[in-house]
Amino acid sequence: MMSCEIIKTVMPALLAEELSTDERHRMLLHLEKCGLCRDEMAALEKTWKHMDQWEIEEPSAAIKAGVMAAAREELENVHLPWWSNLRRSLIFQTVLGALGFSMIIYLIFPYDRIINLCETLKLKSAFFAYFPKGVIYFALGLLYGLVPISISGICFSGRAAEKPLVKGLGVGVIFAAFLIPFFVVQCPQFASGLVFVMALGIIAGALSGATGTLWVLSKMKMEAS
Numbered sequence: 001m002m003s004c005e006i007i008k009t010v011m012p013a014l015l016a017e018e019l020s021t022d023e024r025h026r027m028l029l030h031l032e033k034c035g036l037c038r039d040e041m042a043a044l045e046k047t048w049k050h051m052d053q054w055e056i057e058e059p060s061a062a063i064k065a066g067v068m069a070a071a072r073e074e075l076e077n078v079h080l081p082w083w084s085n086l087r088r089s090l091i092f093q094t095v096l097g098a099l100g101f102s103m104i105i106y107l108i109f110p111y112d113r114i115i116n117l118c119e120t121l122k123l124k125s126a127f128f129a130y131f132p133k134g135v136i137y138f139a140l141g142l143l144y145g146l147v148p149i150s151i152s153g154i155c156f157s158g159r160a161a162e163k164p165l166v167k168g169l170g171v172g173v174i175f176a177a178f179l180i181p182f183f184v185v186q187c188p189q190f191a192s193g194l195v196f197v198m199a200l201g202i203i204a205g206a207l208s209g210a211t212g213t214l215w216v217l218s219k220m221k222m223e224a225s
C-alpha cells in the first residue's frame with residue numbers, strides 16, 4: 001500500500017514544482033484516490049498561497065537540495081499500480097501501435113482479397129508459376145507482420161531503448177500472438193496449410209520488423225548523442 005506519510009512529506013515539493021514528471025505522476029495518482037491526502041494537500045495549498053504574499057527569505061540552495069533528495073528517496077517507495085507503468089512502457093505502446101496500424105492495413109488490403117488476388121496471379125502469370133504456392137503466402141504474411149510493427153516502432157519508441165533486441169523480440173511475439181488469431185478467423189475458406197504458412201510469415205515479419213526497427217533506432221540514437 002502507498003504510505004500517506006510519504007505523500008505528505010513530498011507535498012511541498014509538488015507545490016514548488018520541483019518534481020520530475022514521473023514523481024508528479026506518482027503523487028497525483030495517490031491524491032486521486034486518497035481523500036485524506038487530498039484534503040491535506042488543499043489545506044497546504046492554501047497556506048502556500050498565503051506564504052507567497054509574505055516577504056520570506058528563500059531557503060539556501062543546500063537546504064533545498066537536502067529536502068529534495070530526501071523527498072525523492074521516499075517517493076521511490078510509493079508503489080504504482082502495474083498498469084500505470086505498463087501504459088507508458090515502450091513495449092506496450094509499440095505493440096498497441098502495431099496492432100492499430102495492422103488493422104488499418106487490413107481494412108485497405110483484407111487478407112482474403114490479397115490471397116484471392118495471388119491465386120489469380122499465380123494462375124495467370126508465368127513468373128509466379130515458378131514459385132511454390134507457399135512462398136507467396138509466406139511473403140504476404142511477412143509483409144503483414146513487418147510493415148505495421150516497423151511503422152509503430154518508428155512512431156512509438158521515441159525514448160532510447162535499452163536492450164533493443166530483447167525488447168524487439170518481446171514486441172514481436174506479443175504482436176504476433178494478437179494478430180494471428182485474428183488473421184486465422186478472417187480466412188476460413190483457405191487451405192489450412194497455406195494459412196499456416198502465412199501465419200509463419202507473420203511471425204517472421206513481426207520478429208524481424210520489431211527487432212530490426214528497435215535496433216536501428218537505438219544505433220541512430222547512439223550516434224546522435
Ligand SMILES: [Zn+2]
Pocket residue numbers: 003004007030034035036037
Ligand atoms: Zn493518502
